[in-house]
Amino acid sequence: MLQQTRVETVIPYYKRWLQRFPSMETLAEAREEDVLLTWQGLGYYARARRLLWAARAVREEHGGSLPSSAAELQELPGVGEYTAGAVASMAFGEAVPAVDGNVRRVLARLYDLPSPAPAELRKLARGLVDPDRPGDFNQALMELGATVCQPRSPLCPSCPLQELCLARARDTVKERPARKTPRPVPQVEVAVVVALQVSGGSDGAGSEEGGEVVEEAAPAPLFFLSQRSGSGLLEGMWEFPGTEVGSGEGARNAALRLAGELGLHVVGEPRELDLVTHLFSHLKVRYRPFLFQVGGSGQDERGEWLELENLGRVPLSVAQLKIAEVTRKVVQDGWPGL
Numbered sequence: 001m002l003q004q005t006r007v008e009t010v011i012p013y014y015k016r017w018l019q020r021f022p023s024m025e026t027l028a029e030a031r032e033e034d035v036l037l038t039w040q041g042l043g044y045y046a047r048a049r050r051l052l053w054a055a056r057a058v059r060e061e062h063g064g065s066l067p068s069s070a071a072e073l074q075e076l077p078g079v080g081e082y083t084a085g086a087v088a089s090m091a092f093g094e095a096v097p098a099v100d101g102n103v104r105r106v107l108a109r110l111y112d113l114p115s116p117a118p119a120e121l122r123k124l125a126r127g128l129v130d131p132d133r134p135g136d137f138n139q140a141l142m143e144l145g146a147t148v149c150q151p152r153s154p155l156c157p158s159c160p161l162q163e164l165c166l167a168r169a170r171d172t173v174k175e176r177p178a179r180k181t182p183r184p185v186p187q188v189e190v191a192v193v194v195a196l197q198v199s200g201g202s203d204g205a206g207s208e209e210g211g212e213v214v215e216e217a218a219p220a221p222l223f224f225l226s227q228r229s230g231s232g233l234l235e236g237m238w239e240f241p242g243t244e245v246g247s248g249e250g251a252r253n254a255a256l257r258l259a260g261e262l263g264l265h266v267v268g269e270p271r272e273l274d275l276v277t278h279l280f281s282h283l284k285v286r287y288r289p290f291l292f293q294v295g296g297s298g299q300d301e302r303g304e305w306l307e308l309e310n311l312g313r314v315p316l317s318v319a320q321l322k323i324a325e326v327t328r329k330v331v332q333d334g335w336p337g338l
């Protein structure tokens with residue numbers, strides 16, 4: 001949960017997660033959709049799915065107990081060299097390194113290395129790990145990087161390693177490790193079909209019961225959502241269907257094209273909703289949502305029609321929650337005569 005995410009953000013998710021999945025066994029038995037729903041809002045959903053697969057692998061291949069060596073841990077889905085080293089050293093006392101971003105910075109400065117390769121750093125760290133207290137050693141190095149050997153303002157005068165630090169001696173601290181030039185983030189535009197159905201249930205006119213006319217509530221509008229398949233970003237999550245806008249196509253045309261592909265019986269003109277932008281780790285997406293009123297049930301078998309209030313029944317990414325929010329505003333304002 002802490003990968004790319006701040007501790008304060010993670011704490012409520014972590015507590016909720018442990019309440020829902022208090023053991024490896026409960027996680028291994030969970031449905032993927034429940035796992036994604038519990039993770040909802042944290043982003044990088046591949047992490048949640050891999051955690052589930054890892055729990056299943058532990059149950060099926062290790063009799064339900066987490067393996068204790070870094071080598072075996074690394075065989076589990078989603079566990080790389082750093083996580084395996086951290087768990088094996090801290091939980092099981094194996095003398096292996098755990099090189100995260102903080103440790104990388106400390107070592108690069110300690111040895112005055114401009115751009116050390118990961119293998120080089122692991123080799124250095126392996127030679128330093130205290131065989132008697134490997135977990136404490138790894139945590140201390142991470143903590144030193146996080147609190148003292150900070151990226152921009154290292155607190156060298158209070159650093160316990162100042163006498164050993166080559167970068168400090170050579171006055172190269174600020175250049176170590178060399179910063180990578182950030183690559184420009186590509187941007188895509190996605191037209192989104194927010195299909196709304198007001199059919200079914202009562203016509204709102206009321207019915208007669210024992211001679212008395214009883215007002216019946218108008219049926220709540222239903223919105224069409226589908227589940228993402230394949231193995232890409234947000235696999236398994238639910239969404240208002242979207243399609244990348246082709247060059248020269250225009251967002252409205254793309255949305256109309258997708259509504260046709262979905263077999264929706266569109267009534268009238270779609271209304272454009274507010275733009276929603278979302279920055280993924282490697283991609284910026286501009287969502288152009290269009291609200292369509294549709295008649296009948298044009299859904300395909302992958303989709304579900306849900307009330308806005310019930311969207312919490314399926315896992316939605318933060319971007320989709322933003323689209324639901326701009327939709328809610330328009331529906332509350334009474335479009336189209338709801």
Ligand code: SF4
Nearest residue numbers: 109149156159162165
């Ligand atoms: S002396 Fe400064 S640069 Fe060197 S390890 Fe300590 S905080 Fe980092």
